[in-house]
Amino acid sequence: MDPDVAFAVWSGERARRVESVLERLLPPSAGSADMLCDAMRYAVLGGGKRVRALLAYAGGELASADPVVVDCAAAAVELIHGYSLVHDDLPCMDDDVLRRGNPTCHVAFGEAIALLAGDALQSLAFETLATGIPNPGAHVALLARASGASGMAGGQAIDLESLGKKLALPELERMHGLKTGALIRAAVRLGAACGRPLNADENDALDRYASAIGLGFQVVDDVLDVEGTAQSLGKTAGKDAVQRKPTYVSLTGLAAARERIDALRREARVALSAFGPAARRLLEISDWIAQRKH
Amino acid sequence: MDPDVAFAVWSGERARRVESVLERLLPPSAGSADMLCDAMRYAVLGGGKRVRALLAYAGGELASADPVVVDCAAAAVELIHGYSLVHDDLPCMDDDVLRRGNPTCHVAFGEAIALLAGDALQSLAFETLATGIPNPGAHVALLARASGASGMAGGQAIDLESLGKKLALPELERMHGLKTGALIRAAVRLGAACGRPLNADENDALDRYASAIGLGFQVVDDVLDVEGTAQSLGKTAGKDAVQRKPTYVSLTGLAAARERIDALRREARVALSAFGPAARRLLEISDWIAQRKH
Numbered sequence: 203m204d205p206d207v208a209f210a211v212w213s214g215e216r217a218r219r220v221e222s223v224l225e226r227l228l229p230p231s232a233g234s235a236d237m238l239c240d241a242m243r244y245a246v247l248g249g250g251k252r253v254r255a256l257l258a259y260a261g262g263e264l265a266s267a268d269p270v271v272v273d274c275a276a277a278a279v280e281l282i283h284g285y286s287l288v289h290d291d292l293p294c295m296d297d298d299v300l301r302r303g304n305p306t307c308h309v310a311f312g313e314a315i316a317l318l319a320g321d322a323l324q325s326l327a328f329e330t331l332a333t334g335i336p337n338p339g340a341h342v343a344l345l346a347r348a349s350g351a352s353g354m355a356g357g358q359a360i361d362l363e364s365l366g367k368k369l370a371l372p373e374l375e376r377m378h379g380l381k382t383g384a385l386i387r388a389a390v391r392l393g394a395a396c397g398r399p400l401n402a403d404e405n406d407a408l409d410r411y412a413s414a415i416g417l418g419f420q421v422v423d424d425v426l427d428v429e430g431t432a433q434s435l436g437k438t439a440g441k442d443a444v445q446r447k448p449t450y451v452s453l454t455g456l457a458a459a460r461e462r463i464d465a466l467r468r469e470a471r472v473a474l475s476a477f478g479p480a481a482r483r484l485l486e487i488s489d490w491i492a493q494r495k496h
Numbered sequence: 497m498d499p500d501v502a503f504a505v506w507s508g509e510r511a512r513r514v515e516s517v518l519e520r521l522l523p524p525s526a527g528s529a530d531m532l533c534d535a536m537r538y539a540v541l542g543g544g545k546r547v548r549a550l551l552a553y554a555g556g557e558l559a560s561a562d563p564v565v566v567d568c569a570a571a572a573v574e575l576i577h578g579y580s581l582v583h584d585d586l587p588c589m590d591d592d593v594l595r596r597g598n599p600t601c602h603v604a605f606g607e608a609i610a611l612l613a614g615d616a617l618q619s620l621a622f623e624t625l626a627t628g629i630p631n632p633g634a635h636v637a638l639l640a641r642a643s644g645a646s647g648m649a650g651g652q653a654i655d656l657e658s659l660g661k662k663l664a665l666p667e668l669e670r671m672h673g674l675k676t677g678a679l680i681r682a683a684v685r686l687g688a689a690c691g692r693p694l695n696a697d698e699n700d701a702l703d704r705y706a707s708a709i710g711l712g713f714q715v716v717d718d719v720l721d722v723e724g725t726a727q728s729l730g731k732t733a734g735k736d737a738v739q740r741k742p743t744y745v746s747l748t749g750l751a752a753a754r755e756r757i758d759a760l761r762r763e764a765r766v767a768l769s770a771f772g773p774a775a776r777r778l779l780e781i782s783d784w785i786a787q788r789k790h
Contacts, residue, residue, distance in 0.1 A: 229645045229646065236657075237653060237656075237657060238645055238649065238650060238653035239645060242645060285615075289611055289612075289615060292588075292611065294586075294606075294607035294608045294611060295608050295611065312588075313588035314588045314589050314656050315653060315656065317583060317586065317588060317589065317611070318583075318649045318652055318653050318656075320615075321579075321583060321614075321615075321618065321643075321644075321649050322643075322644040322645040322649040322650070324615065324618050324619070325618070325640045325641075325643040325644030325645075325647075325649065326640070326644050326645070328622045328636055328639075328640045329636070329637055329640035329641055329644065331636070332632075332633050332634075332636035332637040332640060333633075333637050335633075337631070337633065338626075338632075338633045338636065339626050339627075339629075339631065339632045339633065340626075342622055342623070342625070342626035342632065342636050343623055343626040343627050345622075346619045346620070346622045346623035346626060347619075347623055349615075349616075349619040350615075350616040350619030350620050350623065351523045351529060351532055351533060351536060351616040351619075351620070352523065353619075355532065355612045355615050355616040355619065356529040356532060356616070357529075358612055359529040359531060359532035359609060359612050360529050362531075362608050362609065362612075363529075363530075363531060380529075
């Protein structure tokens with residue numbers, strides 16, 4: 203099979219798999235607190251690229267993990283990602299009305315329910331790790347650090363404080379390393395942590411890979427925000443410029459941003475070289491991230 | 497020593513103890529994402545009755561737990577409680593400007609930072625359990641369930657949906673059982689789960705105790721909202737009536753609400769009778785809750 207086709211088949215299968223795991227984990231909408239459960243399902247089910255889940259599965263394959271255990275890691279990172287999107291879209295944050303081509307959660311359910319749905323999705327992520335993974339202490343600590351003040355939430359706070367300011371490139375990379383990168387690194391590591399123990403060198407290599415693709419993912423986002431249309435992105439295009447957010451493109455120009463994407467893709471490839479064929483899916487994901495169009 | 501004085505000494509010591517644990521756990525405000533760390537510290541440190549922490553310590557004493565391990569359980573429930581207050585006070589929820597006699601977190605730091613601070617406090621709660629308690633899986637699952645859609649967040653959603661509606665008493669009790677009761681039950685159980693294993697009868701008895709004081713705490717709150725002043729409460733008094741929230745007092749009248757408080761206090765006492773002197777602090781807390789004036 204053509205490698206691109208083989209990867210498309212693998213990633214499609216895994217995306218459907220995590221969808222059905224999430225479908226089972228999310229509370230049914232029957233009963234009281236209906237709106238909350240509906241909002242949680244609305245925010246998480248039926249869409250998204252599932253990049254973080256794919257990374258967890260690929261990390262799991264690297265470490266020969268039981269896929270049923272990795273299901274929980276994959277679902278947990280998607281739940282954290284889903285909660286962060288709901289809170290990000292709120293009027294007091296990015297005030298966005300369109301997400302994956304649909305009204306954002308607070309447009310559909312009201313701000314208060316959207317706030318609570320995000321909160322409850324975060325709780326569900328940790329419940330999922332705690333109930334589905336044997337000896338989950340390290341997994342919970344890892345995901346909690348990646349989500350909190352020293353990870354995603356910290357990056358969002360730096361992003362808020364930088365609105366309208368001129369960030370230098372290292373500051374921008376640090377912000378993205380927390381805001382988007384921390385959860386992407388956690389996804390790879392959580393998946394791998396479901397399998398055989400990795401040695402220190404292997405963990406370092408995996409972290410270099412995950413940092414490179416985390417940053418690469420964000421640079422691609424910045425490029426697509428300039429080049430894309432709302433239709434292809436499923437969200438409002440050109441928002442960064444309107445909000446005067448510093449981006450790779452605004453700091454370095456489009457050509458340099460594209461070069462950075464290629465360099466990060468090479469970094470990811472080099473980091474994986476020690477693992478051999480077990481890293482196949484991780485490698486394919488980094489190529490896919492570099493080439494994605496939406 | 498007079499028993500009331502002895503309890504005051506014990507609870508004062510434990511409140512100071514969890515304060516210093518929280519002080520150590522919360523991120524220092526030096527460095528980037530300053531505002532976020534400041535907001536997290538502002539929301540959690542320097543105040544509150546620490547009822548949930550005291551319950552965790554008392555639960556720990558019941559099961560002869562190592563107090564250093566219980567510190568983490570006590571801090572984790574206070575972090576969840578702190579996050580819920582920050583999000584509850586936001587304009588899209590209760591829109592409150594005064595908490596513990598001070599401006600609420602979003603008044604002091606802005607809505608976006610307050611939202612993120614709440615999010616990061618939730619992450620920190622789970623990180624605290626995962627890193628401070630041996631084999632923390634059951635603890636994480638317990639706290640996550642108590643916080644999420646089937647616990648606190650679920651209760652808040654029912655509360656939102658009931659604004660301006662006439663709830664019957666059983667519905668009101670169900671709402672409070674989730675909104676306030678779930679975390680109070682979790683505090684007792686988390687503390688006890690740090691010690692010797694309890695048998696099924698003991699766990700049942702502990703749950704009956706925790707349910708009774710959880711509900712009792714809320715009925716007292718409703719009575720104080722009618723009787724109290726902003727000065728004694730440290731928050732806006734009489735808000736329930738203004739917002740037309742159903743309360744015990746509005747449904748049953750003040751006299752019946754006071755009787756319910758006494759009945760719940762007796763229920764708590766009966767539930768603890770099998771434990772003997774090991775339940776001393778839990779018993780004192782239920783008496784204190786029934787008699788509190790703010």
